[in-house]
Amino acid sequence: MAKKRTIRTIPQERTRPHEQDPVERAKNFSEVTCVFSIEDAVRESERCLFCPDPKCVEGCPVGIDIPGFIRKIGEKDFRGAYDVITDANLLASVCGRVCPQETQCEGPCPVGENLEPVAIGRLERFVGDMAIQERWTNIPYVEPNRYRVGIIGSGPAGMACAADMAKAGCEVTVFEAFHVPGGVLRYGIPDFRLPNEVIDAEIDNLRALGVRFECNTLVGRLFTIEQMIGEMGFDAVFVGTGAGYPRFMGIPGDSLNNVLSANELLTRCNMMRARDSSHDTPLPLGRRVAVIGAGNTAMDAMRVCMRLGSEHVYCIYRRTKAESPARVEEVHHAEEEGIEFHWLTNPIEILGDAEGNVRGMRCIRMELGEPDESGRRGPVPVAGSEFEFEADTVVIAIGTHANPIIGQTAKLKLSSRGYIEVDENLATSMAGVFAGGDIVTGAATVIEAMGAGRKAARGMKAWLGIRDTDTVYQPEPVGGEATILGIGIAEKNFVRVHLG
Amino acid sequence: MGRNGSLEAPGTRASTMLGTSKDSGYGIVTREDFSDVTFLLEIRHPLMAQAAQPGQFVIVMSHAEGERIPLTIADFDRGKGTITLVIQAVGKTTREMQQLCRIGTSLFALVGPMGVPSHVGGARKVTCVGGGLGVAPVFPQARAFKEAGAYVIGIIGFRTRALVFWEDKFRSCCDELIVCTDDGSMGVKGPVTEGIKRAIAAHPDIGEVVAIGPPLMMKACAEATRPHKINTMVSLNPVMVDGTGMCGGCRVRVGGQIKFACVDGPDFDGHQVDFEDLTTRLRRFATEEKSALDRWSESCRMTTPPEEAGGG
Numbered sequence: 001m002a003k004k005r006t007i008r009t010i011p012q013e014r015t016r017p018h019e020q021d022p023v024e025r026a027k028n029f030s031e032v033t034c035v036f037s038i039e040d041a042v043r044e045s046e047r048c049l050f051c052p053d054p055k056c057v058e059g060c061p062v063g064i065d066i067p068g069f070i071r072k073i074g075e076k077d078f079r080g081a082y083d084v085i086t087d088a089n090l091l092a093s094v095c096g097r098v099c100p101q102e103t104q105c106e107g108p109c110p111v112g113e114n115l116e117p118v119a120i121g122r123l124e125r126f127v128g129d130m131a132i133q134e135r136w137t138n139i140p141y142v143e144p145n146r147y148r149v150g151i152i153g154s155g156p157a158g159m160a161c162a163a164d165m166a167k168a169g170c171e172v173t174v175f176e177a178f179h180v181p182g183g184v185l186r187y188g189i190p191d192f193r194l195p196n197e198v199i200d201a202e203i204d205n206l207r208a209l210g211v212r213f214e215c216n217t218l219v220g221r222l223f224t225i226e227q228m229i230g231e232m233g234f235d236a237v238f239v240g241t242g243a244g245y246p247r248f249m250g251i252p253g254d255s256l257n258n259v260l261s262a263n264e265l266l267t268r269c270n271m272m273r274a275r276d277s278s279h280d281t282p283l284p285l286g287r288r289v290a291v292i293g294a295g296n297t298a299m300d301a302m303r304v305c306m307r308l309g310s311e312h313v314y315c316i317y318r319r320t321k322a323e324s325p326a327r328v329e330e331v332h333h334a335e336e337e338g339i340e341f342h343w344l345t346n347p348i349e350i351l352g353d354a355e356g357n358v359r360g361m362r363c364i365r366m367e368l369g370e371p372d373e374s375g376r377r378g379p380v381p382v383a384g385s386e387f388e389f390e391a392d393t394v395v396i397a398i399g400t401h402a403n404p405i406i407g408q409t410a411k412l413k414l415s416s417r418g419y420i421e422v423d424e425n426l427a428t429s430m431a432g433v434f435a436g437g438d439i440v441t442g443a444a445t446v447i448e449a450m451g452a453g454r455k456a457a458r459g460m461k462a463w464l465g466i467r468d469t470d471t472v473y474q475p476e477p478v479g480g481e482a483t484i485l486g487i488g489i490a491e492k493n494f495v496r497v498h499l500g
Numbered sequence: 501m502g503r504n505g506s507l508e509a510p511g512t513r514a515s516t517m518l519g520t521s522k523d524s525g526y527g528i529v530t531r532e533d534f535s536d537v538t539f540l541l542e543i544r545h546p547l548m549a550q551a552a553q554p555g556q557f558v559i560v561m562s563h564a565e566g567e568r569i570p571l572t573i574a575d576f577d578r579g580k581g582t583i584t585l586v587i588q589a590v591g592k593t594t595r596e597m598q599q600l601c602r603i604g605t606s607l608f609a610l611v612g613p614m615g616v617p618s619h620v621g622g623a624r625k626v627t628c629v630g631g632g633l634g635v636a637p638v639f640p641q642a643r644a645f646k647e648a649g650a651y652v653i654g655i656i657g658f659r660t661r662a663l664v665f666w667e668d669k670f671r672s673c674c675d676e677l678i679v680c681t682d683d684g685s686m687g688v689k690g691p692v693t694e695g696i697k698r699a700i701a702a703h704p705d706i707g708e709v710v711a712i713g714p715p716l717m718m719k720a721c722a723e724a725t726r727p728h729k730i731n732t733m734v735s736l737n738p739v740m741v742d743g744t745g746m747c748g749g750c751r752v753r754v755g756g757q758i759k760f761a762c763v764d765g766p767d768f769d770g771h772q773v774d775f776e777d778l779t780t781r782l783r784r785f786a787t788e789e790k791s792a793l794d795r796w797s798e799s800c801r802m803t804t805p806p807e808e809a810g811g812g
């Protein structure tokens with residue numbers, strides 16, 4: 001190995017991936033950020049100091065061996081890097097794109113104390129995308145057992161749990177209410193951040209593991225969890241139905257026409273392809289759109305409106321940019337694309353015309369008040385600062401409540417807010433039934449949902465009495481094309497065995 | 501839920517049944533045309549036939565590029581493993597279905613049963629009111645009340661005699677049946693509220709009224725029963741997308757509160773429902789619906805031989 005790297009010897013500048021021009025991209029749905037080239041990835045990998053006590057790994061909710069996979073990239077052993085990531089995370093391409101790296105792995109990166117931190121997310125995406133392009137799949141040799149596992153919901157939580165249970169040898173069926181699997185990844189996050197092909201590839205990986213997907217299946221109503229455990233013969237069930245149920249403001253004008261939730265807007269656009277004239281679902285949008293909220297959902301809604309041709313898109317948020325819960329990159333991209341931000345502004349009324357359509361909004365300016373017990377300064381209204389502005393569409397993105405369907409149809413213990421109660425192994429009050437993701441925690445992140453899916457899988461295996469060994473990989477036949485983009489990989493098709 | 505032995509013994513089990521239905525889509529086994537705008541489809545879906553309860557609905561996509569539209573389960577046959585939908589061709593999607601859905605073809609997607617089942621409670625004497633197309637969705641409730649031992653008065657209303665359907669089905673489960681037509685060509689002349697008045701006059705002890713139909717009709721029914729303080733349930737039909745509580749597009753105002761019809765309903769207390777809000781919200785996509793229909797009709801004219809266009 002080369003001599004020890006120090007903060008002075010590494011490339012000082014963080015490698016920038018190519019991005020579509022903001023003016024151009026605000027009119028299309030192609031991905032905003034391009035993937036690193038091999039040169040970029042290798043160069044960025046040289047910025048990692050391989051800390052003996054890596055803080056990034058602690059910051060990662062699923063504990064990916066980050067220095068480990070970055071080292072492999074430096075050695076141009078991309079397949080090896082993929083193997084390291086998939087030990088902890090099967091959705092590398094997805095998480096590399098949508099994780100809030102700045103608060104997870106990249107936040108505590110010591111390089112970031114003096115320079116910009118290592119671009120861990122982009123490196124992860126680089127590896128994940130190469131795996132998709134090269135059709136790498138780590139299909140383990142699985143000794144089938146006789147257990148049948150049912151997974152409710154095909155979002156990241158359900159997908160992660162399904163993968164681990166399939167790898168443990170169980171027969172796994174995923175039930176999804178929509179006609180396509182993927183959860184929020186499919187209906188919520190738009191193509192310019194997460195292309196459909198990436199989700200398809202991840203789902204294909206699951207299918208290759210033997211996981212079956214049954215779409216158009218609304219569990220609770222078509223059959224209940226009790227029936228799954230009873231008559232239908234499932235030995236264990238995982239509930240990953242997401243948070244769903246969007247909140248509205250509870251202010252006058254809430255139910256005017258052209259007031260819609262970000263979920264509705266995004267579902268019509270992303271899943272139902274309303275923007276595509278060959279699809280039937282309508283999505284009328286006005287010239288002036290006000291989006292309430294400043295999380296990832298709000299950013300996505302605003303940027304979709306821009307792309308669909310709205311002339312003005314306003315972001316209305318009662319706190320400041322610093323408190324925005326969105327990924328930093330998304331806020332930055334939204335600013336570049338011409339979204340007009342109104343921080344410290346709170347809506348008090350949505351104004352309607354005689355036909356019941358939106359014509360504008362009345363808002364009030366806010367300022368940061370005294371810090372509360374937690375030290376956070378809450379926004380308080382500035383007296384007399386009400387003002388009105390014109391808008392013809394209002395999109396609400398202020399969060400969600402728990403989806404009520406499972407609670408209505410199963411005797412699971414719920415919290416006072418309607419989320420499913422679980423113990424430390426994510427077991428619910430019903431024997432053999434586990435739960436995780438947004439339906440347990442409330443709206444959170446992709447990686448946390450995935451982490452929960454995996455944790456539930458561990459709980460489930462313990463409950464079923466399956467030994468929780470690590471994956472055993474089967475040798476793959478060495479194919480004809482033993483290069484990735486010109487780099488020899490034949491010697492990398494090794495048998496990986498690491499038993500726990 | 502006591503659906504004894506409803507699902508197959510372990511081995512074949514649900515997933516296989518779902519699997520077969522999915523590979524070939526959801527097959528249409530019967531089609532019946534009641535008029536040039538109203539038609540019935542019976543669709544094979546054994547699991548759904550087991551699970552369906554009165555008051556529930558499905559979401560259908562007729563093809564991969566189609567819209568997701570909600571339709572009430574108008575009947576289910578647990579033995580045959582089918583559910584029945586009665587559809588009025590009003591816009592692009594439903595007219596296209598009228599033209600394309602034949603016996604032997606299948607639907608791209610069919611999910612359900614959705615919504616909270618109707619509460620078939622302890623009322624001894626109930627009135628089930630269906631207006632126009634609402635006649636179909638109120639049928640399972642009338643039958644369920646009958647099976648629960650209630651005295652059932654059916655009231656079904658149509659514009660004219662030629663549009664009447666399912667009179668026989670209602671006769672078989674109602675102790676009394678009042679048919680109303682706007683033009684008086686059959687039964688009582690006038691709207692269904694005329695029938696309600698007569699029923700209440702003859703039976704002061706009616707414990708519950710269920711009314712399904714266009715918003716204006718349901719509103720009129722609620723007003724007709726309000727002075728008599730008769731509990732009146734209506735089934736709301738706002739525009740929906742997912743049907744799982746995820747989008748809020750179906751929100752309605754009931755008792756001053758926002759409810760999502762797909763998961764909190766679709767049945768609500770008619771005396772609490774803000775019907776004005778509902779009718780306004782049903783106009784949400786008026787422009788887009790019209791232009792979609794125009795575009796579609798135009799393309800039909802271009803591609804379909806004249807004698808087939810219009811279907812039925």
Ligand SMILES: Cc1cc2nc3c(=O)[nH]c(=O)nc-3n(C[C@H](O)[C@H](O)[C@H](O)COP(=O)(O)OP(=O)(O)OC[C@H]3O[C@@H](n4cnc5c(N)ncnc54)[C@H](O)[C@@H]3O)c2cc1C
Binds near residue numbers: 152155156178406
């Ligand atoms: C617009 C948007 C943007 C986001 N951006 C980011 C981001 O950039 N980064 C990030 O980390 N997180 C982001 N999030 C949050 C993240 O997507 C969620 O935290 C995560 O998807 C939760 O995963 P889950 O598996 O718990 O549920 P979901 O992804 O919500 O999946 C639940 C699935 O279950 C199905 N389902 C529900 N009920 C039933 C039932 N009864 N029967 C069968 N199926 C059912 C649903 O249809 C759905 O497909 C975003 C969320 C949204 C809405």
Ligand SMILES: Cc1cc2nc3c(=O)[nH]c(=O)nc-3n(C[C@H](O)[C@H](O)[C@H](O)COP(=O)(O)OP(=O)(O)OC[C@H]3O[C@@H](n4cnc5c(N)ncnc54)[C@H](O)[C@@H]3O)c2cc1C
Binds near residue numbers: 740
């Ligand atoms: C819970 C529920 C149950 C329903 N059950 C049935 C049923 O059993 N049979 C049936 O024929 N229809 C039913 N509907 C209405 C049906 O979903 C709509 O007629 C359908 O979506 C229209 O689609 P379209 O593209 O053909 O027409 P569009 O072009 O969308 O609309 C054409 C016309 O229909 C009206 N319309 C649109 N959506 C609705 C709606 N949701 N409710 C009422 N009118 C609407 C529009 O105002 C417009 O005038 C139900 C709706 C709900 C919410």
Ligand code: FES
Binds near residue numbers: 743748751
């Ligand atoms: S249809 Fe989307 S929440 Fe009811």
